[in-house]
Amino acid sequence: MNVTVIINQKQIVADVDENMLLVDFIREVAGLKATNIGCDTSTCGACTVLLNGQSVKSCTILAVQVDKKDIVTLEGVSESEGLIHPVVKAFSQCHGLQCGFCTSGMVMAAISLLSSTPNGKILSEEEIRQGLEGNLCRCTGYNNIVNAISVAQTMLSLEL
Numbered sequence: 001m002n003v004t005v006i007i008n009q010k011q012i013v014a015d016v017d018e019n020m021l022l023v024d025f026i027r028e029v030a031g032l033k034a035t036n037i038g039c040d041t042s043t044c045g046a047c048t049v050l051l052n053g054q055s056v057k058s059c060t061i062l063a064v065q066v067d068k069k070d071i072v073t074l075e076g077v078s079e080s081e082g083l084i085h086p087v088v089k090a091f092s093q094c095h096g097l098q099c100g101f102c103t104s105g106m107v108m109a110a111i112s113l114l115s116s117t118p119n120g121k122i123l124s125e126e127e128i129r130q131g132l133e134g135n136l137c138r139c140t141g142y143n144n145i146v147n148a149i150s151v152a153q154t155m156l157s158l159e160l
């Protein structure tokens, strides 16, 4: 089937199998390797991306389901200097990663969490942990990850 997907503001047209997963489309067709595959049970969250602004596990969606929709991956919020998202900066400043395998999914889940939080509300550590419960870190680096997201929300509140 022919699909047109907008990934990181770039339109990609491809002829794909009906059963191709979005994560495979992102990695193999679009060539964007930051989005990882960490399980085959839809539990790890390593494959998390934004679909029309909301976080989704891209291993749970078919490429044909996102025809004409917007996808954002880690590359879309970190590659170009002017577009580095505060969450990415905060992960770097707070050492919010160890091996880095979960990081792409964590960053995208955090961006979605913070963007869906009402302006002016500061999430508690507990609320951040709850917001990330679909994303696993095998290195158990949760403390620095939560700290990074706290710092990111302060950065974002100063931008308002």
Ligand code: FES
Binding pocket: 036, 037, 038, 039, 040, 041, 042, 043, 044, 045, 046, 047, 048, 057, 058, 059, 060
């Ligand atoms: S690879 Fe998608 S949830 Fe693990």
Ligand code: FES
Binding pocket: 097, 098, 099, 100, 101, 102, 103, 136, 137, 138, 139, 140, 141
């Ligand atoms: S930093 Fe290694 S899995 Fe999270």
